[in-house]
Amino acid sequence: MIMKDRASPGIRKVCDAGLRRLRPGHPVAGKLEERRKQAEAGFGGEERVDGVLAEYRHPGPIRVFADLGLVCGSRFQLDALLLTRSWACLLEVKNISGRSVIRDIPPQLVRITKDGREEALGSPFAQLDSHLMLFRDWLHERNTPIPVYGAVVFAYPSQMVEAAAAPHPILFPNNIPLFLRNLPEHPLLDEHELDGLARQVLAAHSPYVQRPLCTMYPQVSRSDIRTGVICPDCGEMGMRWHDRAWHCRCGCISRSAHIGALHDWFHIFGGELTNEECRRFLGVEDRHAAKRLMKSAGLEVSGSGRWTTYRLKL
Structure with missing residues (x-):
């Protein structure tokens, strides 16, 4: 059961507004074009995973949340959260063009483009570890003792991914159903308790507030805006x-x-x-x-x- 759908990313709206309003030739326009493409690609990958989860049929009751913002000491954003009577599962979704090499020392993802350029990004494993820790703490505060699992999902099978060490599963969308079916099933909640937990998650959701263009790029002045x-x-x-x-x-x-x-x-x-x-x-x-x-x-x-x-x- 889908409990929360995914919203269009706020950064896309900011980029669109800026591209409509910036005076012709403004140097920030090119940056907005690139950020919009990245947001579009990321959102498209997440929607691909959403489609798989919408069609997935679990043996027991399951509750699915997309694009969830929670607070436990600090704010954290979950690409996808799944809850059953036996476990919770976090999916960290990535859509990165080129070849992705995930390193553990230091923890980072290196994107290698078709022309051989390298770009260092944050490690999806480190990000998932942080989210797992925070969500376990969130559950502990609510006296809900269910195990929490996680996986990194690359949105398209055509993506090339290398990882020297993989502390968490790396999946493509079509692998998700089998991964979920293989998670241990030892019910700790009845369905009434599961629904109560789902309501707590929805009530605790804190939407991400996107920064406006002029705080992202202080060099943009009011005179630059049409x-x-x-x-x-x-x-x-x-x-x-x-x-x-x-x-x-x-x-x-x-x-x-x-x-x-x-x-x-x-x-x-x-x-x-x-x-x-x-x-x-x-x-x-x-x-x-x-x-x-x-x-x-x-x-x-x-x-x-x-x-x-x-x-x-x-």
Whole structure:
């Protein structure tokens, strides 16, 4: 049973907003293109694993969680968590192009590209060990004495992986069902207790808050960001607000085009939006119109009067 689906990565939204809004030729644009490709690849690999888990049928009840954020002393993010009456299992998912060489001293993964370049990344085994330790502590705090297992999953069988020593199993998605079936089955929880634990996991989930563009890249200034509402039909910047709708030179009329622009603002700048800043970014003169536009976008409101601010709902 799927208890929690995977959300689209926030970094992808930040990159998209930046690529739409940065002035042409800005040096950060190339970095955003690369980060977006990496996020897309990682998300695609995780979705491939999600597909296998959605079709998997365990002999007993099983609860599956994707993209789970928990806190136990420090925050940790699990790609996939599976719970049964007998065990918990963490899957650390990787989608890395080129050849991956996992070393234990020092613990790192070295990615070797087709042209022979090497790039050092964090060891998936070290990351999994950290998550196993933290999740065991999380269970201990809740007096739930079930064993916790783990595996590193490379999303595509075409990926080339080398490991001198493998303290945890290395799997491809089609290996996951057999791996799960071979885990020891000694029920320690009844189904009612399993469901209670699943509810605790969902209640404890803490969504990851993606940093906005301007904190990721301090060299991006407000003057680097193009303002205005983008036409949903032709893609041109600078729709005009009148007669309670957005109008573009191409003839497009929209009542909701500002919503995407406001989301761009939060992905780029973060924090709280004022009425004045909203008017400046959207190109609206009337403060009452700006207030209605922010309200229609479903933003959270705090304060009152001249001290009113708006935030993007998580």
